[in-house]
Each structure stands twice: as C-alpha cells, then as structure tokens.
Amino acid sequence: MKHLSTVACLIGGLMAAAIAAADTVPPDPAVKLIIEELELERSDTAMRDNPAWKPQRIVVSLPTELAQRMPGFEEQLRKNARGVELVIDTSPTMVPSAEALAGADAYIGVCSPALLKSATERLLWLHSLTAGMDGCAKEAPEEFEGRIFTNSKRLMGPAIAEHSMAMLLSLTTGLPAYGRAQAEKRWDPALADTVRFGELRGKTLLVVGLGGIGTEIAWRANSLGMQVLATRNSSREGPDFIEYVGLPDELPLLASQADVVVNALPLTDRTTGIFNEAFFAGMKTGAIFISVGRGASTVTEDLVAALQSGKLYGAGLDVTDPEPLSPKSPLWQMDNVIITPHVSAGSPDSVRRTAAIAAENLRRYVDGARLLNLVDMKEGY
Secondary structure, eight states: OHHHHHHHHHHHHHHHHHHHHTTTSOOOHHHHHHHHHTTOOBOSSOGGGSTTOOOOEEEEEOOHHHHHHSTTHHHHHHHHHTTSEEEEEOOTTSOOOHHHHTTOSEEEEOOOHHHHHHSOTTOOEEEESSSOOTTTTTSOGGGTTTOEEEOOTTTTHHHHHHHHHHHHHHHHHTHHHHHHHHHTTOOOGGGGGGOOSOOSTTOEEEEESOSHHHHHHHHHHHHTTOEEEEEOSSOSOOOTTOSEEEOGGGHHHHHTTOSEEEEOOOOOTTTTTOBSHHHHHHSOTTEEEEEOSOGGGBOHHHHHHHHHTTSEEEEEESSOSSSSOOTTOGGGGOTTEEEOOSOTTOOHHHHHHHHHHHHHHHHHHHHTOOOBSBOOTTTTO
16 A cells, blocks of 8 residues: 555656646747747746636637638647647637537637627636737626636737838838829929928837837837837836836827827727827827827827828828728828728738747647736726
8 A cells, every 4th residue: 555655646746747847848939939039928827726727628719711811720729729629610700609609618719798798607718819808808897707818919019010110101201192103103203392201310209008019119110210218007117229118197298209109009998089189289290190009099080180280290090990991081181191901910920920829828728837918807908
C-alpha cells in the first residue's frame, strides 16, 4: 500500500506539473512574435483557477466569406481544441442560434446582444474577432457576470495606423485634388498653390486614446519628425517617443496645441459625442482631424460646421456617424475630406494576426492557461 501511495503521489505531482506547464508552453513562433511585437497582455489568473472552467463545447462563428479570408483558420482551431467538441457555425450574421449555442462553454466570433441572449449560463469565455466591444458593452451587467471576455485589440493597430498616416499625408500634400485631375486627364500644376498645410516635421500631433492603435499612430508620427502628445484614460504612462501623456480632462488644452488630432478612442458612455462644437472651437485654426476610433464619438453636424467655416484644414474619416454615411451628407462633397468606409483594419496582415491570436487563445483556454487580451466589460475595452 505504501508503494501504491507513493506512485499515486508521483502521478498526482506529474499531473499538477503538466497543468502548471500549460502557461509555460511556448506558442507557435509566429504567434510569439505577434505577442511580443504588439505587447499583448495575459490575464492575471489562469483559466484552470476558475471553478466554472470545464472545456466541453466550443462554438465558432465562421461564415464562408470570413473563412475564405482566413485560410487554415478552421484547421488550426480544430488542432488547438485538442479533442474538445468544436462547432463551426456558418451563419452569415455571425449570430449562432440558441440550438447551436446550447451547452457551449466558449464562443469565438462577434459579441452582440443577440448572442448573449441566446447563450446559456454555461457560456464562460467569449472571444471577439473584432477589437470593438461596443456591440454588447451596453448590455445589462448581469450578462457579463461570471464570464470572461477577450478580443482582438492591438492586432489591427499597424494597419489602422498606416491608414491614418496615409489619410494625413494625402491631405497635407493635396493628393485628392491630383487624383480628381488624373481622372479627368488634366495636367494642372496650379493645384500645388492650394496646398498650404506645410510639412509634418516639427508640427504637433495629438493622439486621443493611447491604446494599441494610438501607440502605433504615435510611433509613425514621431518617425516623421512630429512632436507627439496623447491622452489616455488609465494613466500618464507612455513610450519614450511621446512627449506628454495627459488624462481625459486635459483634452481641451492639448487639442489647442495640436496641428493634427487623431481620434483613436473606443466607444463608451464617456467618449460618445466627445468631438463636438466646443471641442472643434478649441482646436487650432487650420488643424486636421483624423478619425479611426468610433464614428459616434464625433458629432457629425459639428464637424461639418468646423470644416465649412474653415476652422479645420481638413478631415480624414474612416468612421462616421451614422454608418453608412448618408448620401445627403455634405461631407461627401468636400474637397478637404477623405472618407473610407470603416476599412482601415482590414489588411491581410490584420486578418492573419486576428486568426492567429483567436486560435492561440483557444489553445490557452483548453489548456487552462492565462488568456490574451482580456476585456473589462465595465469599461468597454
């Protein structure tokens, strides 16, 4: 009996060690590089420490169109599920039926009120393939109680930052006017006389919302020789290439110092309508406004007025309110406005990173390890 007890203790110790090792098992090298480069954070506690953790049925929303953009994603998910039942739901709306979600303890897809209402109490973990959580962040707190949410924050940052800088450089160099002239086969050197913003080097850019996207924008602006200021909700900490990081109440003062203001905010109760008449009035005359956060953070009528009055030099908008933007909106007809239909995150590299981290988080969930990109649903990001 003594020998059996010793063997049992040895087996128990080996099993405990194996479980503990789940957090130390290195991810695929490509995934490890994403984690390190974008500084993705792990949750403080491991899934195995959650009393409700018992991986049995995982549902993934993967419509045909999305699957085509993510080749190999389903195969990687099945590999990382390690034999746990994996249900692929191909509903084009990305809202699985109550029948599909029955008994599911985990879900990968898009967070929505319809999804939360269809899920049972067993749903413990929800991973969003998007970065924005505003689709379900305003649900009743009881919908979040006892559940763990993760998302794709930071993964689209490089693409959105490059898109932001492309819009900014297009506005400062007058490229839209040249594009229109090219479409008309018109050689018009006089268009150069309409470009009055000047070079970016030495000018000041303010990033409103220093998260993953904002940090990527700030780095690129600094590389172009700009002085970079920022605001963030959580602290005054920021990387060395940002000269000053302020708290939200310092936004009006910092905006008055900026030649370029970039909206990189998530949508919360506090950020809805924050870019309004008073905000634009306080900006430098002749400044540029770039918006890649959420459309509802800007009061569209007030932005139009600031552009029409000449208060703003121009605007680059990847997000608008409403979306789609009404065909009747004056913004469409403004020569100093660039509009893209909420596509700044959609580069192939963003899609690749999104698929890789979703699959990695699935591996961590099944292993009982610490998840990446935890979301505080009370804050909405």
